[in-house]
Amino acid sequence: MENAAYIGLSRQVTLRRELDIAANNIANADTTGFKVEQLMLGTQVEAKARNEGVRPGVSFVLDNGVGRDFGQAALKQTNRPLDFAIEGEGAFFAVQDGAGEAYTRNGAFTLDPEGRLTTQDGKPVLGDGGEIMLDPQLGAVSVAQDGTISQDGQPVGRLSVVRFDLLSVLEKGGDGLYRNTSNVQPTDAPEVQVRQGMLEGSNVNPLLEITNLIEISRAYERVTKMISDANDLSKRAVERLGKPN
Numbered sequence: 199m200e201n202a203a204y205i206g207l208s209r210q211v212t213l214r215r216e217l218d219i220a221a222n223n224i225a226n227a228d229t230t231g232f233k234v235e236q237l238m239l240g241t242q243v244e245a246k247a248r249n250e251g252v253r254p255g256v257s258f259v260l261d262n263g264v265g266r267d268f269g270q271a272a273l274k275q276t277n278r279p280l281d282f283a284i285e286g287e288g289a290f291f292a293v294q295d296g297a298g299e300a301y302t303r304n305g306a307f308t309l310d311p312e313g314r315l316t317t318q319d320g321k322p323v324l325g326d327g328g329e330i331m332l333d334p335q336l337g338a339v340s341v342a343q344d345g346t347i348s349q350d351g352q353p354v355g356r357l358s359v360v361r362f363d364l365l366s367v368l369e370k371g372g373d374g375l376y377r378n379t380s381n382v383q384p385t386d387a388p389e390v391q392v393r394q395g396m397l398e399g400s401n402v403n404p405l406l407e408i409t410n411l412i413e414i415s416r417a418y419e420r421v422t423k424m425i426s427d428a429n430d431l432s433k434r435a436v437e438r439l440g441k442p443n
Contacts, residue, residue: 206425208259212239213418219264220410223402231303232374232400233269234407238262268365271401273393279339280307280315282357283398286390288365290376292358294322294329300375301360301368301384303398309334319373325355341394357392360384 216237226232239259273283282305284291290301300321307323310316315323315330322329325347332339336349345357362368367380378384 205259206421206428209421210418212237212259213414213421217411217414217418220407220414223407224404224411227400227402227404227407229374229400230306230397231271232402233266233303234400234402235264235266238265266365266370267401269401271399273396274399275396277395278306279395280309281305281395281397282307282341283393283396284359284390285393286387289359289361289387289390290384292324292360292384293317293375294324295375295377297377299324300371300377302375304374305392306397321375324358326358327355330355330357341392343391343393344388345392359387359390359392361387361390 219235219237223234239262268288270285270287273285282291284303284305290303291305293300293302302317304317306318307315308318309332310320313332313334315332317323324330330347332347332349332354336354338349340348341357342348345359346353347355347357362378362382362384364380364382367378367382368376369379370376
């Protein structure tokens, strides 16, 4: 009976993780540039709890990490001159982080007191030549579809928009930025377009995630009942074996 309990417990652990991920998706349904996440499941075959020489073994459920859907989300008009959205999948704005470059789909940028283009939390936005400096005295900022930034009709820089051939090398940090966990360098993404005065929304489908929450809760209840039934069966078996003939 121990096998059923161990397998059930392994599934409960992953169900709790799935519940956290679905709840986080719902919480970020309105977060700019957020990409929906899903738990990647796997199995691990081990020997049975008893009768170790008997094959096949039992399969435990494993947490193989979080996968993300980097699909395009809807673009929302803001008319704010320093809001930018990427139209095209798999590409990111590059920003300067303390640990090096980081990447984001959230193009809600601003200017710091020195005129440097930054994220809302002050991280410099990178262009082809490094940080992007703007002069408020030169008037309104305009951005072409290729990311070229102009003031007073003169180009002053170009947003660095890059892509990764393998998106699995990107690891998401607690600040919502993605960081490259490999030695593979990103490449330019000339096929995508930058839209000024717009932001990309979240690609979370709230109705689907609420449905997932219900299904996960029901699955957890079924596994709990299975473990309880297996324990009761084991208890009755011990009681019967312990009775004298």
